[in-house]
Amino acid sequence: MRLLIMEDEKRLAEVLSGGLSAEGYAVDVAHDGVTGLDMASRNGIDYDVIIMDIMMPGLNGYQVCERLRGEGVRTPILMLTAKDGEYDEAEGLDTGADDYLTKPFSFIVLLARIRALLRRRGESVSPVVYRFGDLEIDTATKRCRRGSSEIVVTAKEFAVLAYLASRVGEVVSKLDILERVWDFGYDGDVNIVEVYVSNLRRKIDSPFGTSSIVTVRGAGYRLNGQGG
Template sequence: MKILIVEDEAKTGDYLRQGLSEAGFTTDLARNGMDGLHLALTGDHDLIILDVMLPGLDGWQVLETIRRSGKEMPVLFLTAKDQVEDRVKGLELGADDYLVKPFAFSELLARVRTILRRGRNGTEPTTLALADLELDLLRRRVTRSGKRIELTAKEFALLELLLRRHGEVLPRSLIASQVWDMNFDSDTNVIEVAVRRLRNKVDEPFEPKLIRTVRGMGYVLEEPEGD
């Protein structure tokens, strides 16, 4: 798998290149928009990682030109913090995913793998929902009944997991490994506490309650049975 990185900031570029190489990808690195565009159009990359902030030709212009050329090539783009609207704009221009700087490398790798797995076609849903609860992956925002709910990173991760697999009872061990990258056995009750915090925000002020505890098993997110 061959990945094109378009990133002007030297450190970031090298970091990405090295990390991706170690993960078994082949990489090309362009330091500006022009080179990036040229490489993208002439090369045979399976994915482009594209920084938005570039000297000269910026990320959007590159992306737009690639799309207009008819090249069907997945694009993951990198936006600076706070530039929330960039993400939306990027997605509209046909990016497949975005990542906000600063980001964890493991996160990038996960996205890259997801994109490559699904190939350049069906775009992943950018929003998850159940009943009146909605989670917008792009804006990292959650609403219920239209009301905005502020969540911390952990809360968001937990809710995202529950939502992605709603209807399924998720055992603690699974939650632990997904949300905490922790394996346990253990003698802590972080999960209970986290679920509680999430309930306070997401369920407590609303009806019906969507997070259900399954004794001895774990937690499910689902609409309650009408009985």
Template sequence: MKVLLIEDDDETAEFIERGLREQGDMIDRAATGRDGMFLAGDGDYDVLIVDRLLPGMDGLNVVRLLREAEVTTPVLFLSALSGLDDRISGLDAGGDDYLVKPFAFAELRARLRALVRRPPMAATSNLLQVADLTLDRLARRVERAGQRIELQPREFRLLEYLMEHQGEVVTRTMLLEHVWEYHFEPKTSVVETHMSRLRTKIDKPFEAELIKTVRGSGYVLTAPD
């Protein structure tokens, strides 16, 4: 990946830069919003990491201006601001994901990979397919091996998210944020309950298992070997 980091805190920037370079990624850094905006407009980056609170021009305005200039590079906001309104304002400004400080580097990179692999909006297909499982976004129809599968709305969105990230491990936090739009950690087993119901419908009647649990990490939907 080629990454642009717009972050004014030297300690945070060094942590991210070191981690990404160790993974073989290329990374440039800007310490102010204005410098970051110019680099993002001129450079060919796969993804942007943007701090919310920047000197001179804050991260929200940086991303708004980039979107107005039709720069469509995926944006991951970083911020110590963890409130629901803060997250919503980041996404409304044109961000694609939002990660609260402090964070684990493994989750940061997982989110970056998910953003880089996500197809541009204009190229997003209405039909998702993994092996013999298909999901039609417009018709709200799911089939496996030609057999219709009836899903509840939340189950449909859960499956859609897994299929959008096929082959990638998605964490419980990612599912809570993107399927339930929870920006906090609820003390319930809502993810596990819905995942169990989904697997009963998607996998149990069929020979091959598509949805797998990655112990200690999350879930992955992938075609059988």
């Protein structure tokens, strides 16, 4: 799942981005309305939820929301504001926002609102379990197991594994994994994907004598639908 945060308070944006990344989301950040509008509508990235502050430089949240809806962007929008009043909420919803959260707010509440928007959109955040042989990948609990053995993975490792599972049998390139699992602003070495795939093999394959993740030389990786 990829999220876009539009928030001009850089410290808050950093905290939200870090927390949501730790939950397994890929998170992009814009600090003004003009940049956020461009990222949401013109960079080719399909966001699952947009989290948008109302008071932003360039274009405010109302203006960005109205323009996105006018351009046909139907991504769920959660508006954030330090204000607290029926007029603000009504205006935000009238311009096309899907939900509204007043600062300060609990991170737990923010997560719940995001999950609700994803469910409303029809995304699979309710229990979806991939099973390949004795390998089980549960996207709801972010857990995986091999037979009766629970396998402990990090949020990012799970995100890589779940994405491969969603494309089972297909060859998925490193760049494809980066674009789906890492943040849009990531400009590091594409070979970071190799590190995470290696970690996954060490956890889900090596102890069990299996080979679930296959390297297709020069092309990428493929998850073995037989579970190894």
